[in-house]
Amino acid sequence: MITDTEKYRRELLTALRLRDVEPDRIGEVLAEVDSHVAETGEDPRDAFGAPADYARVVGEGRRGLTPSEHRTRNAGHALMGAVVGAVSALGITAVVRDDETALGVPAWLTLALGVTGAVVGVVLLAVRVRVVRDPRTGRPVDWSQRWFAPLVLTGYIALLGVCAGLAAVL
Amino acid sequence: MPDERWPAEWMRAVLPLSVLSVVAAEETYGYLIARRLDExxxxxxxxxxxxxxxxxxxxxxxxxxxxxxxxxxxxxxxFAVTPAGRAALADRSERWAAFAAATHGLLTTRKADA
Known part of the structure:
Protein backbone atom coordinates (compact mmCIF):
# COMPACT_ATOMS: atom_id res chain seq x y z
CA MET A 1 0.00 0.00 0.00
CA ILE A 2 2.61 2.53 1.10
CA THR A 3 4.84 1.70 -1.81
CA ASP A 4 1.90 2.13 -4.22
CA THR A 5 1.23 5.64 -2.91
CA GLU A 6 4.94 6.49 -2.92
CA LYS A 7 5.29 5.29 -6.51
CA TYR A 8 2.21 7.27 -7.54
CA ARG A 9 3.52 10.42 -5.83
CA ARG A 10 6.85 10.07 -7.56
CA GLU A 11 5.23 9.74 -10.98
CA LEU A 12 2.93 12.65 -10.23
CA LEU A 13 5.90 14.78 -9.12
CA THR A 14 7.63 14.15 -12.44
CA ALA A 15 4.46 14.87 -14.44
CA LEU A 16 3.85 18.14 -12.58
CA ARG A 17 7.50 19.19 -13.01
CA LEU A 18 7.20 18.56 -16.75
CA ARG A 19 4.19 20.89 -16.81
CA ASP A 20 6.15 23.62 -14.99
CA VAL A 21 3.67 23.78 -12.13
CA GLU A 22 5.07 26.00 -9.34
CA PRO A 23 6.96 24.00 -6.67
CA ASP A 24 4.71 25.24 -3.85
CA ARG A 25 1.64 24.01 -5.69
CA ILE A 26 3.32 20.65 -6.41
CA GLY A 27 4.04 20.24 -2.71
CA GLU A 28 0.39 20.91 -1.88
CA VAL A 29 -0.90 18.48 -4.53
CA LEU A 30 1.39 15.66 -3.37
CA ALA A 31 0.41 16.18 0.27
CA GLU A 32 -3.30 16.22 -0.66
CA VAL A 33 -2.92 12.86 -2.41
CA ASP A 34 -1.07 11.40 0.57
CA SER A 35 -3.60 12.68 3.10
CA HIS A 36 -6.67 11.70 1.07
CA VAL A 37 -5.45 8.17 0.39
CA ALA A 38 -4.50 7.66 4.04
CA GLU A 39 -7.98 8.83 5.08
CA THR A 40 -10.03 6.80 2.59
CA GLY A 41 -7.80 3.77 1.99
CA GLU A 42 -8.40 4.22 -1.73
CA ASP A 43 -5.88 3.36 -4.40
CA PRO A 44 -4.41 6.70 -5.56
CA ARG A 45 -5.04 5.73 -9.18
CA ASP A 46 -8.75 5.19 -8.49
CA ALA A 47 -9.09 8.43 -6.55
CA PHE A 48 -6.99 10.72 -8.73
CA GLY A 49 -6.57 8.99 -12.09
CA ALA A 50 -3.29 8.34 -13.92
CA PRO A 51 -0.49 10.71 -12.79
CA ALA A 52 -0.15 12.32 -16.25
CA ASP A 53 -3.91 12.96 -16.45
CA TYR A 54 -4.10 14.39 -12.97
CA ALA A 55 -1.09 16.63 -13.67
CA ARG A 56 -2.94 17.94 -16.73
CA VAL A 57 -6.03 18.77 -14.64
CA VAL A 58 -3.89 20.51 -12.00
CA GLY A 59 -1.97 22.44 -14.66
CA GLU A 60 -5.10 23.59 -16.51
CA GLY A 61 -5.46 27.34 -16.63
CA ARG A 62 -1.97 27.80 -15.25
CA ARG A 63 0.71 29.49 -17.26
CA GLY A 64 3.41 27.08 -18.34
CA LEU A 65 5.87 26.61 -21.18
CA THR A 66 4.72 24.89 -24.36
CA PRO A 67 6.74 21.83 -25.46
CA SER A 68 8.54 23.86 -28.14
CA GLU A 69 9.40 26.62 -25.65
CA HIS A 70 10.69 23.87 -23.39
CA ARG A 71 12.93 22.48 -26.13
CA THR A 72 14.22 25.96 -27.01
CA ARG A 73 15.04 26.68 -23.38
CA ASN A 74 16.79 23.34 -22.85
CA ALA A 75 18.76 23.75 -26.09
CA GLY A 76 19.75 27.27 -24.95
CA HIS A 77 21.00 25.95 -21.63
CA ALA A 78 22.93 23.13 -23.31
CA LEU A 79 24.54 25.56 -25.79
CA MET A 80 25.59 27.96 -23.01
CA GLY A 81 27.02 25.06 -21.03
CA ALA A 82 28.95 23.80 -24.04
CA VAL A 83 30.39 27.26 -24.82
CA VAL A 84 31.45 27.88 -21.21
CA GLY A 85 32.95 24.38 -21.01
CA ALA A 86 34.87 24.78 -24.28
CA VAL A 87 36.25 28.24 -23.41
CA SER A 88 37.30 26.99 -19.96
CA ALA A 89 38.96 23.87 -21.44
CA LEU A 90 40.90 25.89 -24.03
CA GLY A 91 41.87 28.44 -21.37
CA ILE A 92 43.25 25.97 -18.83
CA THR A 93 45.03 23.98 -21.55
CA ALA A 94 46.77 27.15 -22.80
CA VAL A 95 47.69 28.28 -19.28
CA VAL A 96 49.19 24.90 -18.33
CA ARG A 97 51.15 24.73 -21.58
CA ASP A 98 52.42 28.32 -21.07
CA ASP A 99 50.85 29.51 -24.35
CA GLU A 100 50.69 33.28 -24.75
CA THR A 101 47.19 33.39 -26.11
CA ALA A 102 44.05 31.28 -26.51
CA LEU A 103 41.14 32.21 -28.78
CA GLY A 104 43.00 35.42 -29.72
CA VAL A 105 43.23 36.84 -26.18
CA PRO A 106 45.76 36.25 -23.41
CA ALA A 107 45.46 32.68 -22.10
CA TRP A 108 44.76 33.79 -18.50
CA LEU A 109 41.88 35.97 -19.76
CA THR A 110 40.31 33.05 -21.66
CA LEU A 111 40.49 30.90 -18.52
CA ALA A 112 39.12 33.73 -16.37
CA LEU A 113 36.20 34.24 -18.76
CA GLY A 114 35.41 30.54 -18.76
CA VAL A 115 35.53 30.23 -14.97
CA THR A 116 33.43 33.38 -14.52
CA GLY A 117 30.83 32.02 -16.93
CA ALA A 118 30.74 28.72 -15.08
CA VAL A 119 30.41 30.34 -11.65
CA VAL A 120 27.61 32.64 -12.86
CA GLY A 121 25.87 29.66 -14.48
CA VAL A 122 26.04 27.46 -11.38
CA VAL A 123 24.89 30.30 -9.12
CA LEU A 124 21.89 30.98 -11.41
CA LEU A 125 21.12 27.26 -11.44
CA ALA A 126 21.27 27.03 -7.64
CA VAL A 127 19.11 30.15 -7.17
CA ARG A 128 16.51 29.23 -9.78
CA VAL A 129 15.99 25.67 -8.61
CA ARG A 130 13.09 25.88 -6.19
CA VAL A 131 12.84 22.78 -4.12
CA VAL A 132 9.44 21.10 -3.75
CA ARG A 133 8.61 20.99 -0.05
CA ASP A 134 5.99 19.08 1.86
CA PRO A 135 3.71 21.80 3.30
CA ARG A 136 3.08 19.64 6.38
CA THR A 137 6.69 19.34 7.45
CA GLY A 138 8.56 21.92 5.37
CA ARG A 139 10.95 19.15 4.33
CA PRO A 140 12.07 18.80 0.69
CA VAL A 141 10.23 16.10 -1.22
CA ASP A 142 12.59 15.98 -4.12
CA TRP A 143 16.25 15.69 -3.24
CA SER A 144 17.47 15.32 -6.82
CA GLN A 145 16.90 19.04 -7.46
CA ARG A 146 19.10 19.97 -4.54
CA TRP A 147 22.08 18.08 -5.86
CA PHE A 148 21.83 19.41 -9.40
CA ALA A 149 23.94 22.57 -9.02
CA PRO A 150 26.69 20.92 -6.90
CA LEU A 151 26.76 18.06 -9.40
CA VAL A 152 27.24 20.43 -12.34
CA LEU A 153 29.98 22.25 -10.41
CA THR A 154 31.75 18.95 -9.68
CA GLY A 155 31.54 17.99 -13.34
CA TYR A 156 33.01 21.33 -14.33
CA ILE A 157 35.94 21.05 -11.91
CA ALA A 158 36.57 17.51 -13.18
CA LEU A 159 36.62 18.84 -16.77
CA LEU A 160 39.21 21.48 -15.83
CA GLY A 161 41.29 18.86 -14.02
CA VAL A 162 41.28 16.47 -16.98
CA CYS A 163 42.21 19.25 -19.43
CA ALA A 164 45.03 20.48 -17.16
CA GLY A 165 46.31 16.93 -16.75
CA LEU A 166 46.25 16.21 -20.47
CA ALA A 167 47.96 19.53 -21.28
CA ALA A 168 50.73 18.79 -18.77
CA VAL A 169 51.32 15.27 -20.10
CA LEU A 170 51.10 15.92 -23.85
CA MET B 1 -29.57 6.73 -1.63
CA PRO B 2 -28.62 5.07 -4.90
CA ASP B 3 -25.29 6.21 -6.33
CA GLU B 4 -26.75 8.42 -9.04
CA ARG B 5 -24.46 9.39 -11.85
CA TRP B 6 -25.46 12.83 -13.01
CA PRO B 7 -24.28 13.92 -16.45
CA ALA B 8 -20.66 15.11 -16.23
CA GLU B 9 -21.43 18.57 -17.66
CA TRP B 10 -24.06 19.19 -14.97
CA MET B 11 -21.55 18.21 -12.29
CA ARG B 12 -18.90 20.50 -13.77
CA ALA B 13 -21.33 23.42 -13.56
CA VAL B 14 -22.64 22.80 -10.08
CA LEU B 15 -19.66 21.35 -8.18
CA PRO B 16 -17.65 24.52 -7.44
CA LEU B 17 -20.72 26.20 -5.93
CA SER B 18 -21.67 23.03 -4.03
CA VAL B 19 -18.15 22.61 -2.62
CA LEU B 20 -18.11 26.26 -1.59
CA SER B 21 -21.43 25.76 0.17
CA VAL B 22 -20.15 22.70 2.10
CA VAL B 23 -17.01 24.58 3.18
CA ALA B 24 -19.10 27.61 4.19
CA ALA B 25 -21.24 25.42 6.47
CA GLU B 26 -18.15 24.51 8.52
CA GLU B 27 -14.38 24.38 8.24
CA THR B 28 -13.66 20.90 6.94
CA TYR B 29 -11.30 18.68 4.91
CA GLY B 30 -11.40 16.85 1.59
CA TYR B 31 -12.75 13.46 2.60
CA LEU B 32 -15.61 14.98 4.63
CA ILE B 33 -16.47 17.38 1.80
CA ALA B 34 -16.80 14.42 -0.58
CA ARG B 35 -18.98 12.63 1.96
CA ARG B 36 -21.24 15.64 2.42
CA LEU B 37 -21.66 15.95 -1.36
CA ASP B 38 -22.53 12.26 -1.56
CA GLU B 39 -25.05 12.57 1.29
CA PHE B 79 -10.62 24.48 4.14
CA ALA B 80 -12.51 27.51 5.43
CA VAL B 81 -14.62 30.07 3.61
CA THR B 82 -13.32 33.65 3.32
CA PRO B 83 -15.54 36.77 3.50
CA ALA B 84 -15.28 37.02 -0.31
CA GLY B 85 -16.32 33.37 -0.52
CA ARG B 86 -19.36 33.98 1.63
CA ALA B 87 -20.39 36.92 -0.55
CA ALA B 88 -19.87 34.89 -3.73
CA LEU B 89 -21.86 31.99 -2.29
CA ALA B 90 -24.81 34.23 -1.38
CA ASP B 91 -24.83 35.86 -4.81
CA ARG B 92 -24.45 32.64 -6.79
CA SER B 93 -26.90 30.64 -4.68
CA GLU B 94 -29.53 33.24 -5.39
CA ARG B 95 -28.81 33.20 -9.11
CA TRP B 96 -28.69 29.41 -9.11
CA ALA B 97 -32.17 29.30 -7.55
CA ALA B 98 -33.49 31.59 -10.29
CA PHE B 99 -31.75 29.48 -12.93
CA ALA B 100 -33.11 26.22 -11.50
CA ALA B 101 -36.61 27.70 -11.28
CA ALA B 102 -36.42 28.82 -14.91
CA THR B 103 -35.22 25.38 -16.04
CA HIS B 104 -37.81 23.64 -13.92
CA GLY B 105 -40.56 25.87 -15.30
CA LEU B 106 -39.53 25.14 -18.85
CA LEU B 107 -39.29 21.38 -18.35
CA THR B 108 -42.60 21.05 -16.46
CA THR B 109 -44.41 23.21 -19.05
CA ARG B 110 -43.30 20.83 -21.76
CA LYS B 111 -44.47 17.88 -19.71
CA ALA B 112 -47.91 19.50 -19.22
CA ASP B 113 -48.20 20.14 -22.96
CA ALA B 114 -47.46 16.55 -23.85
Whole structure:
Protein backbone atom coordinates (compact mmCIF):
# COMPACT_ATOMS: atom_id res chain seq x y z
CA MET A 1 0.00 0.00 0.00
CA ILE A 2 2.61 2.53 1.10
CA THR A 3 4.84 1.70 -1.81
CA ASP A 4 1.90 2.13 -4.22
CA THR A 5 1.23 5.64 -2.91
CA GLU A 6 4.94 6.49 -2.92
CA LYS A 7 5.29 5.29 -6.51
CA TYR A 8 2.21 7.27 -7.54
CA ARG A 9 3.52 10.42 -5.83
CA ARG A 10 6.85 10.07 -7.56
CA GLU A 11 5.23 9.74 -10.98
CA LEU A 12 2.93 12.65 -10.23
CA LEU A 13 5.90 14.78 -9.12
CA THR A 14 7.63 14.15 -12.44
CA ALA A 15 4.46 14.87 -14.44
CA LEU A 16 3.85 18.14 -12.58
CA ARG A 17 7.50 19.19 -13.01
CA LEU A 18 7.20 18.56 -16.75
CA ARG A 19 4.19 20.89 -16.81
CA ASP A 20 6.15 23.62 -14.99
CA VAL A 21 3.67 23.78 -12.13
CA GLU A 22 5.07 26.00 -9.34
CA PRO A 23 6.96 24.00 -6.67
CA ASP A 24 4.71 25.24 -3.85
CA ARG A 25 1.64 24.01 -5.69
CA ILE A 26 3.32 20.65 -6.41
CA GLY A 27 4.04 20.24 -2.71
CA GLU A 28 0.39 20.91 -1.88
CA VAL A 29 -0.90 18.48 -4.53
CA LEU A 30 1.39 15.66 -3.37
CA ALA A 31 0.41 16.18 0.27
CA GLU A 32 -3.30 16.22 -0.66
CA VAL A 33 -2.92 12.86 -2.41
CA ASP A 34 -1.07 11.40 0.57
CA SER A 35 -3.60 12.68 3.10
CA HIS A 36 -6.67 11.70 1.07
CA VAL A 37 -5.45 8.17 0.39
CA ALA A 38 -4.50 7.66 4.04
CA GLU A 39 -7.98 8.83 5.08
CA THR A 40 -10.03 6.80 2.59
CA GLY A 41 -7.80 3.77 1.99
CA GLU A 42 -8.40 4.22 -1.73
CA ASP A 43 -5.88 3.36 -4.40
CA PRO A 44 -4.41 6.70 -5.56
CA ARG A 45 -5.04 5.73 -9.18
CA ASP A 46 -8.75 5.19 -8.49
CA ALA A 47 -9.09 8.43 -6.55
CA PHE A 48 -6.99 10.72 -8.73
CA GLY A 49 -6.57 8.99 -12.09
CA ALA A 50 -3.29 8.34 -13.92
CA PRO A 51 -0.49 10.71 -12.79
CA ALA A 52 -0.15 12.32 -16.25
CA ASP A 53 -3.91 12.96 -16.45
CA TYR A 54 -4.10 14.39 -12.97
CA ALA A 55 -1.09 16.63 -13.67
CA ARG A 56 -2.94 17.94 -16.73
CA VAL A 57 -6.03 18.77 -14.64
CA VAL A 58 -3.89 20.51 -12.00
CA GLY A 59 -1.97 22.44 -14.66
CA GLU A 60 -5.10 23.59 -16.51
CA GLY A 61 -5.46 27.34 -16.63
CA ARG A 62 -1.97 27.80 -15.25
CA ARG A 63 0.71 29.49 -17.26
CA GLY A 64 3.41 27.08 -18.34
CA LEU A 65 5.87 26.61 -21.18
CA THR A 66 4.72 24.89 -24.36
CA PRO A 67 6.74 21.83 -25.46
CA SER A 68 8.54 23.86 -28.14
CA GLU A 69 9.40 26.62 -25.65
CA HIS A 70 10.69 23.87 -23.39
CA ARG A 71 12.93 22.48 -26.13
CA THR A 72 14.22 25.96 -27.01
CA ARG A 73 15.04 26.68 -23.38
CA ASN A 74 16.79 23.34 -22.85
CA ALA A 75 18.76 23.75 -26.09
CA GLY A 76 19.75 27.27 -24.95
CA HIS A 77 21.00 25.95 -21.63
CA ALA A 78 22.93 23.13 -23.31
CA LEU A 79 24.54 25.56 -25.79
CA MET A 80 25.59 27.96 -23.01
CA GLY A 81 27.02 25.06 -21.03
CA ALA A 82 28.95 23.80 -24.04
CA VAL A 83 30.39 27.26 -24.82
CA VAL A 84 31.45 27.88 -21.21
CA GLY A 85 32.95 24.38 -21.01
CA ALA A 86 34.87 24.78 -24.28
CA VAL A 87 36.25 28.24 -23.41
CA SER A 88 37.30 26.99 -19.96
CA ALA A 89 38.96 23.87 -21.44
CA LEU A 90 40.90 25.89 -24.03
CA GLY A 91 41.87 28.44 -21.37
CA ILE A 92 43.25 25.97 -18.83
CA THR A 93 45.03 23.98 -21.55
CA ALA A 94 46.77 27.15 -22.80
CA VAL A 95 47.69 28.28 -19.28
CA VAL A 96 49.19 24.90 -18.33
CA ARG A 97 51.15 24.73 -21.58
CA ASP A 98 52.42 28.32 -21.07
CA ASP A 99 50.85 29.51 -24.35
CA GLU A 100 50.69 33.28 -24.75
CA THR A 101 47.19 33.39 -26.11
CA ALA A 102 44.05 31.28 -26.51
CA LEU A 103 41.14 32.21 -28.78
CA GLY A 104 43.00 35.42 -29.72
CA VAL A 105 43.23 36.84 -26.18
CA PRO A 106 45.76 36.25 -23.41
CA ALA A 107 45.46 32.68 -22.10
CA TRP A 108 44.76 33.79 -18.50
CA LEU A 109 41.88 35.97 -19.76
CA THR A 110 40.31 33.05 -21.66
CA LEU A 111 40.49 30.90 -18.52
CA ALA A 112 39.12 33.73 -16.37
CA LEU A 113 36.20 34.24 -18.76
CA GLY A 114 35.41 30.54 -18.76
CA VAL A 115 35.53 30.23 -14.97
CA THR A 116 33.43 33.38 -14.52
CA GLY A 117 30.83 32.02 -16.93
CA ALA A 118 30.74 28.72 -15.08
CA VAL A 119 30.41 30.34 -11.65
CA VAL A 120 27.61 32.64 -12.86
CA GLY A 121 25.87 29.66 -14.48
CA VAL A 122 26.04 27.46 -11.38
CA VAL A 123 24.89 30.30 -9.12
CA LEU A 124 21.89 30.98 -11.41
CA LEU A 125 21.12 27.26 -11.44
CA ALA A 126 21.27 27.03 -7.64
CA VAL A 127 19.11 30.15 -7.17
CA ARG A 128 16.51 29.23 -9.78
CA VAL A 129 15.99 25.67 -8.61
CA ARG A 130 13.09 25.88 -6.19
CA VAL A 131 12.84 22.78 -4.12
CA VAL A 132 9.44 21.10 -3.75
CA ARG A 133 8.61 20.99 -0.05
CA ASP A 134 5.99 19.08 1.86
CA PRO A 135 3.71 21.80 3.30
CA ARG A 136 3.08 19.64 6.38
CA THR A 137 6.69 19.34 7.45
CA GLY A 138 8.56 21.92 5.37
CA ARG A 139 10.95 19.15 4.33
CA PRO A 140 12.07 18.80 0.69
CA VAL A 141 10.23 16.10 -1.22
CA ASP A 142 12.59 15.98 -4.12
CA TRP A 143 16.25 15.69 -3.24
CA SER A 144 17.47 15.32 -6.82
CA GLN A 145 16.90 19.04 -7.46
CA ARG A 146 19.10 19.97 -4.54
CA TRP A 147 22.08 18.08 -5.86
CA PHE A 148 21.83 19.41 -9.40
CA ALA A 149 23.94 22.57 -9.02
CA PRO A 150 26.69 20.92 -6.90
CA LEU A 151 26.76 18.06 -9.40
CA VAL A 152 27.24 20.43 -12.34
CA LEU A 153 29.98 22.25 -10.41
CA THR A 154 31.75 18.95 -9.68
CA GLY A 155 31.54 17.99 -13.34
CA TYR A 156 33.01 21.33 -14.33
CA ILE A 157 35.94 21.05 -11.91
CA ALA A 158 36.57 17.51 -13.18
CA LEU A 159 36.62 18.84 -16.77
CA LEU A 160 39.21 21.48 -15.83
CA GLY A 161 41.29 18.86 -14.02
CA VAL A 162 41.28 16.47 -16.98
CA CYS A 163 42.21 19.25 -19.43
CA ALA A 164 45.03 20.48 -17.16
CA GLY A 165 46.31 16.93 -16.75
CA LEU A 166 46.25 16.21 -20.47
CA ALA A 167 47.96 19.53 -21.28
CA ALA A 168 50.73 18.79 -18.77
CA VAL A 169 51.32 15.27 -20.10
CA LEU A 170 51.10 15.92 -23.85
CA MET B 1 -29.57 6.73 -1.63
CA PRO B 2 -28.62 5.07 -4.90
CA ASP B 3 -25.29 6.21 -6.33
CA GLU B 4 -26.75 8.42 -9.04
CA ARG B 5 -24.46 9.39 -11.85
CA TRP B 6 -25.46 12.83 -13.01
CA PRO B 7 -24.28 13.92 -16.45
CA ALA B 8 -20.66 15.11 -16.23
CA GLU B 9 -21.43 18.57 -17.66
CA TRP B 10 -24.06 19.19 -14.97
CA MET B 11 -21.55 18.21 -12.29
CA ARG B 12 -18.90 20.50 -13.77
CA ALA B 13 -21.33 23.42 -13.56
CA VAL B 14 -22.64 22.80 -10.08
CA LEU B 15 -19.66 21.35 -8.18
CA PRO B 16 -17.65 24.52 -7.44
CA LEU B 17 -20.72 26.20 -5.93
CA SER B 18 -21.67 23.03 -4.03
CA VAL B 19 -18.15 22.61 -2.62
CA LEU B 20 -18.11 26.26 -1.59
CA SER B 21 -21.43 25.76 0.17
CA VAL B 22 -20.15 22.70 2.10
CA VAL B 23 -17.01 24.58 3.18
CA ALA B 24 -19.10 27.61 4.19
CA ALA B 25 -21.24 25.42 6.47
CA GLU B 26 -18.15 24.51 8.52
CA GLU B 27 -14.38 24.38 8.24
CA THR B 28 -13.66 20.90 6.94
CA TYR B 29 -11.30 18.68 4.91
CA GLY B 30 -11.40 16.85 1.59
CA TYR B 31 -12.75 13.46 2.60
CA LEU B 32 -15.61 14.98 4.63
CA ILE B 33 -16.47 17.38 1.80
CA ALA B 34 -16.80 14.42 -0.58
CA ARG B 35 -18.98 12.63 1.96
CA ARG B 36 -21.24 15.64 2.42
CA LEU B 37 -21.66 15.95 -1.36
CA ASP B 38 -22.53 12.26 -1.56
CA GLU B 39 -25.05 12.57 1.29
CA UNK B 40 -26.61 15.57 -0.45
CA UNK B 41 -27.32 13.29 -3.43
CA UNK B 42 -24.63 14.47 -5.84
CA UNK B 43 -23.01 11.02 -5.99
CA UNK B 44 -19.37 10.05 -5.50
CA UNK B 45 -16.91 12.86 -6.17
CA UNK B 46 -13.36 11.57 -6.61
CA UNK B 47 -10.31 13.22 -5.07
CA UNK B 48 -9.02 13.96 -8.57
CA UNK B 49 -12.08 16.15 -9.18
CA UNK B 50 -12.49 17.63 -5.70
CA UNK B 51 -9.00 18.95 -4.92
CA UNK B 52 -8.52 20.89 -8.17
CA UNK B 53 -11.89 22.60 -7.50
CA UNK B 54 -10.74 23.47 -3.97
CA UNK B 55 -7.45 24.72 -5.42
CA UNK B 56 -9.27 27.00 -7.86
CA UNK B 57 -11.58 28.31 -5.12
CA UNK B 58 -8.45 29.10 -3.10
CA UNK B 59 -6.77 30.80 -6.09
CA UNK B 60 -9.89 32.94 -6.44
CA UNK B 61 -9.69 33.89 -2.77
CA UNK B 62 -13.03 32.25 -1.89
CA UNK B 63 -11.58 29.67 0.52
CA UNK B 64 -8.38 29.45 2.58
CA UNK B 65 -6.57 26.30 3.66
CA UNK B 66 -4.32 25.13 6.47
CA UNK B 67 -2.64 21.83 7.35
CA UNK B 68 -3.31 20.30 10.73
CA UNK B 69 -2.04 17.25 12.52
CA UNK B 70 -4.21 14.18 12.00
CA UNK B 71 -4.71 11.47 14.60
CA UNK B 72 -1.77 9.26 13.74
CA UNK B 73 -2.31 9.98 10.04
CA UNK B 74 -0.27 12.24 7.79
CA UNK B 75 -2.25 15.40 8.60
CA UNK B 76 -5.32 16.97 7.04
CA UNK B 77 -5.80 20.03 4.90
CA UNK B 78 -8.69 22.05 6.29
CA PHE B 79 -10.62 24.48 4.14
CA ALA B 80 -12.51 27.51 5.43
CA VAL B 81 -14.62 30.07 3.61
CA THR B 82 -13.32 33.65 3.32
CA PRO B 83 -15.54 36.77 3.50
CA ALA B 84 -15.28 37.02 -0.31
CA GLY B 85 -16.32 33.37 -0.52
CA ARG B 86 -19.36 33.98 1.63
CA ALA B 87 -20.39 36.92 -0.55
CA ALA B 88 -19.87 34.89 -3.73
CA LEU B 89 -21.86 31.99 -2.29
CA ALA B 90 -24.81 34.23 -1.38
CA ASP B 91 -24.83 35.86 -4.81
CA ARG B 92 -24.45 32.64 -6.79
CA SER B 93 -26.90 30.64 -4.68
CA GLU B 94 -29.53 33.24 -5.39
CA ARG B 95 -28.81 33.20 -9.11
CA TRP B 96 -28.69 29.41 -9.11
CA ALA B 97 -32.17 29.30 -7.55
CA ALA B 98 -33.49 31.59 -10.29
CA PHE B 99 -31.75 29.48 -12.93
CA ALA B 100 -33.11 26.22 -11.50
CA ALA B 101 -36.61 27.70 -11.28
CA ALA B 102 -36.42 28.82 -14.91
CA THR B 103 -35.22 25.38 -16.04
CA HIS B 104 -37.81 23.64 -13.92
CA GLY B 105 -40.56 25.87 -15.30
CA LEU B 106 -39.53 25.14 -18.85
CA LEU B 107 -39.29 21.38 -18.35
CA THR B 108 -42.60 21.05 -16.46
CA THR B 109 -44.41 23.21 -19.05
CA ARG B 110 -43.30 20.83 -21.76
CA LYS B 111 -44.47 17.88 -19.71
CA ALA B 112 -47.91 19.50 -19.22
CA ASP B 113 -48.20 20.14 -22.96
CA ALA B 114 -47.46 16.55 -23.85
Missing amino acids: AGLGTVKGGTLYPILGRLEDDGLVSSSWREGEGGPGRKY
